[in-house]
Amino acid sequence: MTATTCRDAPVLKERGQREVFCGLTGIIWLHRKIQDAFFLVVGSRTCAHLLQSAAGVMIFAEPRFATAILEEKDLAGMADAHAELDREVARLLARRPDIRMLFLVGSCPSEVIKLDLHRAAERLSGVHGPNVRVLNYSGSGIETTFTQGEDACLAAMVPVLPRTEAAQFLLVGALPDVVEDQALDLLAQIGVGPVRVLPARRGADLPAVGPGTKFALAQPFLGDTHAALVGRGAEPIAAPFPFGAEGTTLWLKAVAAAFGIGADVVDRVTAAPRARAEAAIARVSETLRGKSVFFLPDSQLELPLARFLTRECGMQAVEIGTPHLHAQIMGPELDLIAAGPTISEGQDVDKQLDRVRAARPDLTVCGLGLANPLEAEGLTTKWAIELVFTPVHFYEQASDLAGLFARPLRRQALLAPHRRAAE
Amino acid sequence: MKLTVWTYEGPPHVGAMRVATGMSGLHLVLHAPQGDTYADLLFTMIERRNHRPPVSYTTFQARDLGADTASLFRTSARDAYDRFQPQALLVAASCTAELIQDDPGGLAETMGLPVPVVALDLPSYQRKENFGCDEAFLQLARALAKPVERTARVSCNILGPTALGFRHRDDVAEITALLEEMGIDVNVTAPMGSTPADLARLGAAHFNVLLYPETAESAARWLEREFRQPWTKTIPIGARATRAFIDEVRTLSGSRAPVDDSRLRQPWWAASVDSTYLTGKRVFVFGDGTHAMAAAKVARDEMGFEVCGLGCYNREMARPLRALAREFGLEALITDDYLEVESAIAALQPELILGTQMERHIGKRLGIPCAVISAPVHVQDFPARHSPQMGFEGANVLFDTWVHPLVMGLEEHLLTMFRDDFEFHDAAGPSHHGGHAPKPIAPATAPLSPAASFLPEVAPTTVAQGTAPAQAAEAAVAPPALSPDSILWHPDAERELKKIPFFVRGKARRNTEKFAAERGLTAIALETLYDAKAHYAR
Numbered sequence: 001m002t003a004t005t006c007r008d009a010p011v012l013k014e015r016g017q018r019e020v021f022c023g024l025t026g027i028i029w030l031h032r033k034i035q036d037a038f039f040l041v042v043g044s045r046t047c048a049h050l051l052q053s054a055a056g057v058m059i060f061a062e063p064r065f066a067t068a069i070l071e072e073k074d075l076a077g078m079a080d081a082h083a084e085l086d087r088e089v090a091r092l093l094a095r096r097p098d099i100r101m102l103f104l105v106g107s108c109p110s111e112v113i114k115l116d117l118h119r120a121a122e123r124l125s126g127v128h129g130p131n132v133r134v135l136n137y138s139g140s141g142i143e144t145t146f147t148q149g150e151d152a153c154l155a156a157m158v159p160v161l162p163r164t165e166a167a168q169f170l171l172v173g174a175l176p177d178v179v180e181d182q183a184l185d186l187l188a189q190i191g192v193g194p195v196r197v198l199p200a201r202r203g204a205d206l207p208a209v210g211p212g213t214k215f216a217l218a219q220p221f222l223g224d225t226h227a228a229l230v231g232r233g234a235e236p237i238a239a240p241f242p243f244g245a246e247g248t249t250l251w252l253k254a255v256a257a258a259f260g261i262g263a264d265v266v267d268r269v270t271a272a273p274r275a276r277a278e279a280a281i282a283r284v285s286e287t288l289r290g291k292s293v294f295f296l297p298d299s300q301l302e303l304p305l306a307r308f309l310t311r312e313c314g315m316q317a318v319e320i321g322t323p324h325l326h327a328q329i330m331g332p333e334l335d336l337i338a339a340g341p342t343i344s345e346g347q348d349v350d351k352q353l354d355r356v357r358a359a360r361p362d363l364t365v366c367g368l369g370l371a372n373p374l375e376a377e378g379l380t381t382k383w384a385i386e387l388v389f390t391p392v393h394f395y396e397q398a399s400d401l402a403g404l405f406a407r408p409l410r411r412q413a414l415l416a417p418h419r420r421a422a423e
Numbered sequence: 424m425k426l427t428v429w430t431y432e433g434p435p436h437v438g439a440m441r442v443a444t445g446m447s448g449l450h451l452v453l454h455a456p457q458g459d460t461y462a463d464l465l466f467t468m469i470e471r472r473n474h475r476p477p478v479s480y481t482t483f484q485a486r487d488l489g490a491d492t493a494s495l496f497r498t499s500a501r502d503a504y505d506r507f508q509p510q511a512l513l514v515a516a517s518c519t520a521e522l523i524q525d526d527p528g529g530l531a532e533t534m535g536l537p538v539p540v541v542a543l544d545l546p547s548y549q550r551k552e553n554f555g556c557d558e559a560f561l562q563l564a565r566a567l568a569k570p571v572e573r574t575a576r577v578s579c580n581i582l583g584p585t586a587l588g589f590r591h592r593d594d595v596a597e598i599t600a601l602l603e604e605m606g607i608d609v610n611v612t613a614p615m616g617s618t619p620a621d622l623a624r625l626g627a628a629h630f631n632v633l634l635y636p637e638t639a640e641s642a643a644r645w646l647e648r649e650f651r652q653p654w655t656k657t658i659p660i661g662a663r664a665t666r667a668f669i670d671e672v673r674t675l676s677g678s679r680a681p682v683d684d685s686r687l688r689q690p691w692w693a694a695s696v697d698s699t700y701l702t703g704k705r706v707f708v709f710g711d712g713t714h715a716m717a718a719a720k721v722a723r724d725e726m727g728f729e730v731c732g733l734g735c736y737n738r739e740m741a742r743p744l745r746a747l748a749r750e751f752g753l754e755a756l757i758t759d760d761y762l763e764v765e766s767a768i769a770a771l772q773p774e775l776i777l778g779t780q781m782e783r784h785i786g787k788r789l790g791i792p793c794a795v796i797s798a799p800v801h802v803q804d805f806p807a808r809h810s811p812q813m814g815f816e817g818a819n820v821l822f823d824t825w826v827h828p829l830v831m832g833l834e835e836h837l838l839t840m841f842r843d844d845f846e847f848h849d850a851a852g853p854s855h856h857g858g859h860a861p862k863p864i865a866p867a868t869a870p871l872s873p874a875a876s877f878l879p880e881v882a883p884t885t886v887a888q889g890t891a892p893a894q895a896a897e898a899a900v901a902p903p904a905l906s907p908d909s910i911l912w913h914p915d916a917e918r919e920l921k922k923i924p925f926f927v928r929g930k931a932r933r934n935t936e937k938f939a940a941e942r943g944l945t946a947i948a949l950e951t952l953y954d955a956k957a958h959y960a961r
Contacts (some may be wrong), residue, residue, distance in 0.1 A: 016458075016482065016502075017479055017480050017499065018460065020457055020458075021461055022458025023458075024458065025461075042424075044434065044518035044548065045427075045432075045434045045547065045551065046437075046459060046519075046547070046548060047520070048427045048428075048430045049430055049433040049434060049462075050461045052430065052743075053433075053461055053462075053464065053465055054461055054464075063428065065896045066428045067426070067427050067428075068425070069426075069427050070424060070548060070551075071425060071548055072546075074424055074548075075548055079424075080424070084424040087424075088424055090427065108456050108458065109519050109522060110521055111485065112488065112522045112523060113522060140485075141457045141459065141519075142457075142484050142485040142488070142519070143485045144455065303650050350502075350506060367465045368463075368464035368468050369461070369467050369468075369475065370463075370467070372467040372472065372473055373467060373472075373473060373474050373475045375473070
């Protein structure tokens with residue numbers, strides 16, 4: 001079987017200029033997901049500028065994140081950075097008494113000057129606890145790429161989770177509330193339970209973890225969280241990710257099997273939503289069938305999405321780039337992707353764009369900095385960030401996921417004849 | 424450390440990127456980690472540029488720090504030169520690279536590249552985006568401009584436009600056409616629209632037109648010293664300033680060519696009786712120093728508004744802006760903390776805000792209309808149509824865009840007369856703005872409550888318990904105290920206040936409370952409201 005899939009395909013490892021966000025970007029969705037948490041980036045003006053730019057539009061309401069901008073005097077040692085941080089945190093918490101969990105988020109500058117935010121978090125937990133728990137993680141661009149920020153955040157929560165021996169299932173990864181509810185409903189119908197979720201919607205409502213815990217990732221980029229949970233004695237369930245009808249079914253079956261529930265139960269429970277998803281995907285796929293797709297590295301969703309597009313939507317993958325390839329977590333995905341596409345890890349953006357131009361794929365999945373320039377070269381693109389900001393998991397969103405890829409192609413078909421006439 | 428949610432300016436290397444991206448034939452090698460590439464999307468998404476910014480990021484990682492980030496820089500610079508073959512190379516460090524002190528300028532110098540290498544020193548922990556623009560352009564001019572003969576015909580350079588500038592594209596088109604009409608050639612427009620080779624012949628111009636002091640004043644001063652080129656001090660925003668600019672250009676150039684001003688409609692639009700309702704509308708002005716000062720003058724002298732607040736976020740412009748504010752009888756607000764700006768606006772309750780995209784958000788929160796006059800701006804402020812701020816067409820654009828957010832004159836009257844009509848009431852918003860379904864009229868409130876608590880549509884940031892919990896929970900910091908908590912409103916006064924249309928209600932409330940506080944009153948009765956109205960009548 002391995003000969004016909006990508007499981008043992010050679011990986012093109014590249015090292016050069018990257019065109020990706022840093023891990024701070026995860027704050028954009030995490031601060032909405034965990035409703036009593038606040039994210040305080042300790043960084044530079046660049047970090048603050050990134051957060052307001054990456055959000056596309058500034059979120060109108062006051063967000064539950066901010067940047068403590070390092071100034072000259074902090075760097076020159078004229079001010080004790082820890083004393084400054086304590087002061088800013090005290091001000092912040094006085095203004096926001098509703099906050100129960102505060103994340104001190106490290107950045108490139110704070111890492112380079114070796115500002116010890118772990119020590120700061122322990123100290124501040126002592127000052128502001130038990131009302132407020134203070135944790136830290138790094139979202140710096142010298143250590144994390146885009147979605148790895150969520151991984152670092154969740155991994156930072158694992159050591160403080162209460163311990164339990166009880167048998168339970170832990171669903172891991174920040175999902176939109178509507179998707180999470182659907183997943184919990186499906187798991188309940190299948191008979192998996194009790195189910196807890198990391199991250200919980202309220203940071204104060206932390207799930208417990210221990211040897212009786214079995215967990216499955218809902219997001220493919222959570223390698224460090226995976227390792228940290230294993231370190232707490234929890235048992236991972238390997239599965240493809242719940243994208244598309246097939247991915248969702250395989251994910252549910254793997255979870256069910258871990259709880260001694262047969263595939264027949266999953267088939268019975270999921271028959272109706274699965275049929276609905278398959279029919280909807282088939283309709284949307286009319287636009288996608290036979291088209292080629294090229295993934296530039298962005299969110300680590302690339303491999304599961306390529307599997308969905310090639311197996312359920314009839315697309316052909318040319319190259320599947322990922323910022324980081326976690327062999328163990330991605331194994332079940334690689335097993336499903338037919339051999340053929342180049343699998344690349346890391347990036348040297350100019351060389352990769354040369355490959356895009358040579359292949360002239362029907363659709364290029366890339367970051368916001370590259371999309372319009374490629375469109376101007378006549379290549380149709382899909383902004384990758386929308387794949388992270390849109391509900392796309394499980395059955396009911398499967399056709400929406402296909403639709404995200406179909407829309408640029410449909411739009412191109414609508415406008416292209418007129419654009420040519422006008423030019 | 425300084426706690427910040429939103430920033431008016433990016434870091435200085437983003438300013439250098441704005442200069443480089445506006446030019447062609449130039450490449451910037453930025454010593455920076457991968458995350459700094461976010462800045463590309465400012466240009467490709469917000470400004471919809473169809474090319475990547477000409478910037479290579481060295482993309483150093485944590486594991487490189489102990490090893491050799493310097494050779495990573497050299498490799499990037501070499502690759503960038505080989506691939507893009509620029510006429511000149513700009514090198515700089517972002518905030519993180521500044522800390523590791525690799526000296527990109529020194530490294531690049533020793534590489535023996537066959538083109539000029541211009542090194543920038545951008546102190547990321549002290550300065551900001553506008554400084555980055557100004558410094559990058561100055562260093563490029565110093566490195567590249569050569570002594571050349573003056574052009575035979577009278578000519579000027581246009582200095583200041585950059586990528587991502589607020590309406591720079593359209594201002595340049597407008598001013599270029601105006602200069603052409605005056606018989607003056609444009610030698611070089613820079614940085615946006617120029618190449619390094621163009622910068623070499625900056626000295627051929629007879630004088631310089633400086634459109635944006637924020638991004639090019641240092642270069643204008645250097646060119647004055649180096650090539651004895653005088654530069655224009657008037658920023659042609661508004662009808663009066665455009666005429667003054669024409670006079671200044673005539674003085675510098677000797678041009679006597681007549682200028683056709685028949686397309687200037689703004690003065691008549693402002694004078695026509697339909698605009699009477701604009702008289703004395705209280706306006707809060709905030710932006711970069713240049714645009715804020717220009718807008719304040721236009722607001723007062725050409726629109727008949729009352730400027731009730733004036734400020735800027737770039738400290739470099741503090742001195743002239745303070746002087747102008749004094750002339751207006753105001754205390755200038757110089758801050759880059761938008762929460763301070765929000766407090767000032769909430770306290771002043773203007774009827775219109777002229778600001779940046781930050782003030783647009785503030786206006787939305789406070790229920791005050793806002794027109795954008797200055798960077799930072801968002802994608803909707805890069806329109807497809809020609810929409811300058813400068814010159815005669817710019818003056819027309821200012822009239823249209825400033826008046827658009829307001830409720831129109833007759834509608835104002837009708838809302839005041841028939842305020843409880845179920846379809847035509849003030850909560851429905853101005854009738855020429857789409858997208859507002861008439862909202863139900865707010866229910867009556869509990870008697871004798873603090874004033875701030877019953878006007879959620881005017882004061883959504885109130886912290887009063889139980890009034891707007893969603894918004895209160897969203898506030899990262901306590902919003903400004905809108906009224907002294909000690910002053911209470913009697914139910915009849917409160918009901919009467921609600922009958923005042925929303926676009927003046929905030930002002931009425933503020934005036935009444937101020938009036939009451941000055942008289943030591945602790946409660947506001949119906950009489951107090953009308954006493955205050957009479958007191959403030961004008």
